Amino acid sequence: MHHFFVKPENINEDRVKITGSDVRHITRSLRLDVGDKISVADGIGKKYVVKIIDTQEDLVLGEIQKEFQVEVEPEIEVTLLQGLPKSKKMDLIVQKCTELGMDKIIPMETRRTVVKLKPSKAKRRQKRWQKIAKEAAKQSGRAKIPTVEDLIDFADLELIINNYDLILLPWEDEESIGLKKILKSSAEHNNRILIIIGPEGGFDSEEVMEAKELGAKSVTLGPRILRTETAGLAALSMVLYELGDLGGE
Amino acid sequence: MHHFFVKPENINEDRVKITGSDVRHITRSLRLDVGDKISVADGIGKKYVVKIIDTQEDLVLGEIQKEFQVEVEPEIEVTLLQGLPKSKKMDLIVQKCTELGMDKIIPMETRRTVVKLKPSKAKRRQKRWQKIAKEAAKQSGRAKIPTVEDLIDFADLELIINNYDLILLPWEDEESIGLKKILKSSAEHNNRILIIIGPEGGFDSEEVMEAKELGAKSVTLGPRILRTETAGLAALSMVLYELGDLGGE
Structure with a gap:
């Protein structure tokens, strides 16, 4: 699954907004579309499986399917x-x-x-x-x-x-x-x-x-x-x- | 100390012969001369401190000062x-x-x-x-x-x-x-x-x-x-x- 970082403020309840250069990367380069799943992290410790529910010119909107108590980060x-x-x-x-x-x-x-x-x-x-x-x-x-x-x-x-x-x-x-x-x-x-x-x-x-x-x-x-x-x-x-x-x- | 590899057959009792491109490196680039010390390994497990005793156009001759039971190599x-x-x-x-x-x-x-x-x-x-x-x-x-x-x-x-x-x-x-x-x-x-x-x-x-x-x-x-x-x-x-x-x- 392709992995992206978003700012914590772009995550609201079960909705994730992806903006900036990642939009083009997701829709054009990777040709992902509504229904496809991606992995998203907020850069400060949480990780999600996200389903794409809408794509626009400058925005990809996703729905959180699963949240991880992130074990990918070392405790120390x-x-x-x-x-x-x-x-x-x-x-x-x-x-x-x-x-x-x-x-x-x-x-x-x-x-x-x-x-x-x-x-x-x-x-x-x-x-x-x-x-x-x-x-x-x-x-x-x-x-x-x-x-x-x-x-x-x-x-x-x-x-x-x-x-x-x-x-x-x-x-x-x-x-x-x-x-x-x-x-x-x-x-x-x-x-x-x-x-x-x-x-x-x-x-x-x-x-x-x-x-x-x-x-x-x-x-x-x-x-x-x-x-x-x-x-x-x-x-x-x-x-x-x-x-x-x-x-x- | 500068470190060099020689073939095992170039080590005889307490004498070490250095040949090839290392000669130029030792005498020209590093400007080492008789009396200077270098570190020499035979490439199969032994390491020596060697004093240079003669330098020629295509040969550096050294005398072994100290032999190490090489602990620089892992046992496994x-x-x-x-x-x-x-x-x-x-x-x-x-x-x-x-x-x-x-x-x-x-x-x-x-x-x-x-x-x-x-x-x-x-x-x-x-x-x-x-x-x-x-x-x-x-x-x-x-x-x-x-x-x-x-x-x-x-x-x-x-x-x-x-x-x-x-x-x-x-x-x-x-x-x-x-x-x-x-x-x-x-x-x-x-x-x-x-x-x-x-x-x-x-x-x-x-x-x-x-x-x-x-x-x-x-x-x-x-x-x-x-x-x-x-x-x-x-x-x-x-x-x-x-x-x-x-x-x-």
């Missing part, structure tokens, strides 16, 4: 704080982390960040990443679109870190404490988890010190060196496997 | 049998799975495979993927280069399936049995694991039936739909997290 919320990587790697990170179940992605400038984005360009990029997240959320059947926030600086870490129960900092010089050990030993109250990944050159040791002073736990992801665009999705897979819904019950 | 061997995807997705799959610790990758044609490769083109692709695996193995500091085998047909599954202790078939119509349940319930003797991933359109149900008759277990990877290029690396991350070395001890 994981945020990726990603050191800004080079080229199109961030596109890949946003897409894959959305599929896997990330809740939020925040790009960050660090000392070793090579790419420097002016504010106007950073804003354009943020919009582009948010669009990629929406598209990936649609394809993977999610009930929620992960938020891609504006680029922050490493110094802003202290402003956001208190929002999380567990702060994980995978670091290649950390050899003694594995991610697994941390997850197994503190599984009780970790509903909001922050994963901090450095850019291509990694974090410098001062940054690691600062993050640890703020409460981050440095961990190893294992004996092989993962590229910056691989580390986040591997860590997310492991976190959601251990504490969330990845890999099933 | 995981093979990915990947339904041939479109465009450059296979490049990404090979690169990421190599970083994460895959042992072998076998591309496979299935009923819903869109791309049809002639034998000569399939061979060229195999060489290209093998090269990507070598490069990724180097970057991630692996002791072993994963093998990328020749393209096989789904009908050949029965010829290889007996080489494995556990055969996992992630399938989106499988809702009851999670990968986690299978891994937790059968952790004892699974030294060789096969993960079978369909192409973009997935497997058809007949293929799933055939694979199950041959001993594959169909599993769900969780409630979200993963793209073909994401499913293998997510499954590998979970398998190596549960039974291997990913995420540390």
Whole structure:
């Protein structure tokens, strides 16, 4: 079934209004018509099976057939704080982390960040990443679109870190404490988890010190060196496997 | 430390011969010289710290300073049998799975495979993927280069399936049995694991039936739909997290 997002205000009792570019997509590209069924999510947690009951030039009207208590979203919320990587790697990170179940992605400038984005360009990029997240959320059947926030600086870490129960900092010089050990030993109250990944050159040791002073736990992801665009999705897979819904019950 | 692969026959007692394009890379690009140290692996499981003792036009000679009982390789061997995807997705799959610790990758044609490769083109692709695996193995500091085998047909599954202790078939119509349940319930003797991933359109149900008759277990990877290029690396991350070395001890 084809999957679409609508704004919560477009859902009223058992009626769903689809507007914007999705109308053309539904009626022209997919050639769906009255009686056909689609899957609709409100982007903040609910998902519906909807039967099309009317199509107009700029509106598709649907009737809700079934509502899901959305089990497609993990119970724990994981945020990726990603050191800004080079080229199109961030596109890949946003897409894959959305599929896997990330809740939020925040790009960050660090000392070793090579790419420097002016504010106007950073804003354009943020919009582009948010669009990629929406598209990936649609394809993977999610009930929620992960938020891609504006680029922050490493110094802003202290402003956001208190929002999380567990702060994980995978670091290649950390050899003694594995991610697994941390997850197994503190599984009780970790509903909001922050994963901090450095850019291509990694974090410098001062940054690691600062993050640890703020409460981050440095961990190893294992004996092989993962590229910056691989580390986040591997860590997310492991976190959601251990504490969330990845890999099933 | 920069990392290089040499053939096992180029290692004799405490001497290492580096030949081919790596010589130019070491002496010209990296400007390393006598006295500098590099990391060398023999590609079949051993890793060394090597001091350069001589450089010539077409040879770098090194002395072994330290040998590792290579703990960078997972104890369990995981093979990915990947339904041939479109465009450059296979490049990404090979690169990421190599970083994460895959042992072998076998591309496979299935009923819903869109791309049809002639034998000569399939061979060229195999060489290209093998090269990507070598490069990724180097970057991630692996002791072993994963093998990328020749393209096989789904009908050949029965010829290889007996080489494995556990055969996992992630399938989106499988809702009851999670990968986690299978891994937790059968952790004892699974030294060789096969993960079978369909192409973009997935497997058809007949293929799933055939694979199950041959001993594959169909599993769900969780409630979200993963793209073909994401499913293998997510499954590998979970398998190596549960039974291997990913995420540390």
